[in-house]
Amino acid sequence: MPTERRLTEVLGSVHDGSPDIVICVDEDLGIVYANQTASARAGVSARDLIGVACHEALMACAVPCGVCRADEVFESGATLSYTGGADTHHPGAEIEHTWQPIRDDTGRVLCVLERIRVEVAPGCLTGPAGPSAAATVASPPRACGHLDTTPAILLTLDKEGKVTLINKTGCELLGVPEHDVVGHPLVEEFIEPSERAQCVEHFETLLTSAPRDVEPCENTIVRPDGSRRTIEWHASALHDEDGAVTGVVASGVDISRRKAAQSELVFHSWVLDQANDSVIVHTPEGVPVYANAKAAAMCAMSREALLGLEPFGWLAEGHRALPDAVQESLEVTGAAIYETLYRTADGHTTPVEVHATAMDADGRGLIAAAGRDISERKRTEHMMTRLAFYDSLTGLANRALFLDRLRHAAATKARANERLAVAFIDLDHFKAVNDTFGHRTGDAVLVEVAKRLSSVLRESDTLARLGGDEFTVLLEGVQSERDAELVASKLLEAIERPLRVAGNEIRLTGSIGIAIGAPSEGDDSATLLTRADTAMYRAKQSGRATFCLHEPAYSEDACERLTLSRDLHHALELGEFDVHFQPIVRVEDGRLRGAEAFVRWHHPSLGPIPPATFLPIAEESGLIGIIGDWVLKTAVARFATWRPRGLPHDARLTVNLSARQLSAHGLVDRIDALVREHDLSGDVLEFEITESTVMHETGVARETLAALRDLGVRTSIDDFGSGYSSLEQLLALGIDTIKIDQRFVRGLGRNVQSTAICRAVISMAEQLGLTVVAEGVETRVQAACLRAERCHEMQGYLVSPPLPASAAETLLTRDTIAHWKGHAHGASRIAPV
Template sequence: MNKLSINTEYKKILLVDDDPVFLMMLAQFLNGHHYETANASCGIEALRLFQEFKPDAVLLDGDLPDLSGIDVCQMLKKLANGDTTPVIMVTAMNEEQFVDDAFQAGASDYITKPIHWAVLKNRLSYLLQVKEATTALQFSEARKSAILNATADAVITVTEQGDIIDLNPAAQQIFCLDEASPHMHISGLIPSVMTMIQNYKSESGITELKAIRYNAEHPQGERFTTELSCSQIWQHKTPLYTLTIRDISTREAHEEAMRLASSVFNNTSEAIIITDHENRIHSVNPAFSKITGYSEAEAIGHSPALLSSGRHGDDFYEQMWQTLKTEGSWQGEIWNRRKSGELYPEWLSINTVRNTETHEAVRYIGLFSDITQRKKYEEDIWYQAHYDALTDLPNRLLFSAKLQEAIAKQKQEALPFALLFIDLDRFKEVNDSLGHSFGDLLLLEAAQRLQQVFGRNNVVARLGGDEFTAILSGLHTVGEIESYAEKATRELRKPFILNGEELNFISGSIGITLCPNDAKDMETLLKHADMAMYRAKEAGRNTYRFYTDEMNQHAMHRIRLEEELRHAIKEQQFQLHYQPKLDLITQQIVCVEALIRWQHPEKGMVSPMDFIPLAEETGLINEIGFIVLELACQQLQTWRANDFSIKQIAVNVSSVQFEEPEAFFARFNQILAEHQLSKNDIKIEITENLLMKQNEQVINQLNQHRDHGLSVAIDDFGTGYSSLSYLQVFPLDELKIDQSFIRHLDDAPRNKTLVQAIIAMGHALNMKVIAEGVENQSQMDFLLANGCDVAQGYLLSRPASASELEVWLKKHTT
């Protein structure tokens, strides 16, 4: 048996005795054996030194001058660390009662005087060793208890029969137990566990089991997977078993999820690419290498830009990253480049992985698939659905979409187009006499000829059977349309050589309709083109016809007129006539209105009524309107240079010109500046059509320019269908009564009432009222009597050229 040993160096011993000689002898002996000592001669001093000196043991005399040794021993045990500090009673008394009282008071041992020094030495050494062992054991037990209480594993101690004698809090939690549970049998928690332990013990001869997987069950019936370990311990020669049970359900689920994720990562057909927060590739899966051609080693550390195709600009990637930052994910179609240099389309999804605490991006995970075959399949399906299988021309479905696009574009850009309906003459005879295979060959050849005629810029389609259509855009003259139609009939009239057979009786009949002249919707355009095609067949085939003779003539006239109008703009064939406006109170000329005239080289002077509507439909009114403004400003400059007191010129502005109000006023201001004129010098007259549109941009622009002196008048008031409420919305200065009301003042009493009402309304809205079309003095007198402000009409002067107006001004201002 091993002897207890202790290092006595630095051990502190408190000596308590009222005999100074004995104290000195004790101290010398103990100091000689490497103990540190402190001396007290009474009980009170002993209690004080115990707290200050903090001794490892106390030698206490049984009889002290102030307190008995028994009392001092009891008091010491109540002080801090007193219960663990050994006390040896040193006394000359050897009575049995004293010994019992000493041990009852907490003494660890006693020794009688005179001292047997060897006995003292060994007993003191033994008691100090016991103290250290006890302290170590207490620490070990405390640490064990802390570990058992802190561990997440269930720890249960059972007897050899399976009775539970101890369990930790984790066991109570896992098995839903309470503090009374140690009295139950382990089989209530883990059935047959004791049988398993005994069998394993008898087979292996060892007393420890490690990490056995075991399916346990909660009292409520829920099953869970555990990892069970067992160790045999002995207590008073009795074998006990400590079971450690770890709930591994969550771990196994996590491991299974990780195995599944790994399997998906390695076996999915979709490429997976994981990058760090700086977008450097961290890992890729096998599918990535299969799709891109780059191995994992070649990709890691690089940016995904390694795959960049160059087909997407910086804006594309900036938008992608912006979406990733704000929404955390992005997906879309993107083109990339394989290692071989081949470009391919992929469908890419990117998700951001963020730090759960800082929410900063730490990873980006991209999944993509090569959609080359899918896109090809989709394109093939789309092509089959939209193109004729025989001729490879657009079919009826695609043609309808193209026609709708042309109609929409015409509405936006005011560019007319022609629709041609083409039918092969005598095609049925080929099918009936030579068979459908010959008919197919004929259709194929005809389609190729039509494509050559109309070119790639125009749409040529096969609707079915021997019916073809063509949409001709960007044409400006009827001659261009006729040229295409003549080429098409000429090509279709040429002999067809099919399988060695020459067919020289085939031709084509073509019907032509125009948008927007004939119609503005698809159904009507097709109907008109079909009707025109039958007119061509009735005319003997191998020819073309426009939609009805009347429409032919009308279309021809309009197209030629448009062509001549464009020529007139180019050749500057326009001039202005002017008509003065008279202030009825001051009898002074306050303004002249500029009226456009077209000096046609063959037709002479063309009225605005004959070309302004066409100019508005075609958009040419924009150019013509600025020509009017330019000529008016030039003339006003000339008049002022020659001392003619023309205060203001009024010009008419079409509602079409206001479709882009900012652009209109930019050019308007530029022309005024070029002629050194102000907005006070020009008045613009608008129609009720513009009021009905209530364009906010127009209203804002008019308000801005009125603030700088521009006057705005509404022309031909009373002839439209606008609501009177529009007068409150638009910034207007003058209201012009249409001449149709003035012309019949004398023979239509209701007109007088209407004119009176218009004058009163205009004044109520703080507008000046101008009457146009004044032709006699009676009308003038009526207007003056009813408060009309300004008059204009033949009574004063017909619209005249600048030179004629100058003569009139000299005559009427002198």
């Protein structure tokens, strides 16, 4: 360019006659001008130096600097200077460097002029030492030269590869004094043996090539103590005044740390590639900057393709942003856990649980997202839902799901002031089918009946199998009794059509009871189902193969329930209630974990009243809260008196908590005062709540249970699997324990479905860190199955029935732990205590 040509002319007119080495470099640190002194020192024409890298040119001039500050001048625009380095033609000479900016008309730094002045002091070496002289002539006095001031290794070699000069930095890196280096062959004595051949080849190339034709190289030096350092060298040939090659001058920089950092980075990347979890590092905006091999595999694309995706492009549609709660958690705590869907290039998705961590990379905010494939867990949850809420034989809703939908429908109709109906269906004389054709044929008949019943119902209706040959139907769009009767007629016709199963023609009839109610008038779900059941039995009594609508007179127990409701109001003040205690033991070794409190009612004239009879009445009459509070106070007081008498210190008291109690004002304060009164801590208590309580009292339950948790009180879900609660809700409530419904425990060892359900519950609880207690354990086989599935705890008649306080005290406070432990291994050795 004209400007550069003019610049060269101007610089040449000023500096070509200077005895100093003068060069000019551009922003890339390449030579754009070199004076005659520089070209003479390099042994080439000034034109041949144009374009050569600055450090290579200085090596050619035999003044390796080790410090280049031209780039600083480009940035700051200031003139800089430095005294130090070496002149390999005049070892010990004083070298002074000056860097000066040259600006254009606008003030921009166009290039940097470097002037190198060499001052040769008397008494210093004035030429390169030969091979023999290097071994005998003393090293130049350090005061005579400044080669020791540079942080790089500076050394010269003769044509045989022996060291003729080395600076202090070089001796320190080699780990030997100067007299053990000078005169010694560098390659044979200090270079890693496996690299020596390559080193010799490079050395010979230097002796025959121009400096600019030689690339930098790396070598490993071996110190006397066995340690190794990696050195990056820049070298060029030395020439005498006649231009003959006399040896090599080299400068080296220790890059061991950089190489170690690179190796560590490679190692860390390798380790991450071995991980079973995907790792994707991305910006807060979702731009991926790193992905390990597992992440690429999960997304079925190459790592390069993944890193080239749009923001959050590895996520499925509808998931391509961090949820607000996740962003807030990352900002506040630096971490978050959430679930999302990864996608593949062909559109398939994988459910993933992500553990995200906010990180800082040299001031750059990033998010490290470790994702684990939870497909199996999702399948397990789906299977649990199917097993817990759907009939395994027919695929229809089971009792739990039907009752839940009935409750929801009743609540909805109550708000809308509408009616609904429940039909209760029982197949007539179905036992004869099983007895005659066998249970396999009986099951096939039930499946066919389920299909026929479904075919005559609307999608809005709910058909359920309660068990055996009993079915129920929820009819939400009923306007009149006539509507219900038409549906019942269609159901009977579907049942009565002949069936052909396994080559046998089977004819069935059914009895149907129908209850129509207005939830707004107090007809709740339980009442409707009871009325439908009662009407069904009236249809049986009427000759079967028909249907009956419920009438008030059908309620045969109405009078009894009224009497019990009246007597319940006085039972507490008359002292008719008592609290029994049932031990809870560890399945693994029978060690006592605590006891559950049960209320018992001894009616003065009717005798013992089953809890299943009077507790629903207590719920309906509003007495359940008063009775529950009395049970809690009585049980805590008993437990406190047993502590000093031998009750294990870590034993916990489990008490049932009704929905009314859970929603009552001041519950937490009363619990706190109660445990303090008896000198107990909150962790002695565990409250059992039902799944229906979770469903209907979610907001209140979450706040109350959180406050109780702060006191140390634990929470368990009673009869897990018998309701329709959401796993998400259970986790949100901070549940500690899941109690497996005894109807599932009852089938252990006898049917596959019960075993599968128990296994799924235990597996899920283990993953979520929850304790599992099996209720109603009555046989050694059940206990053995629970132990095999690694269930944590159990209770039931196999260990002990619920006992009155006096008997429970004797059992729980005497030294019975060793007795249980001694009978815990092997199903045949477990016996009731």
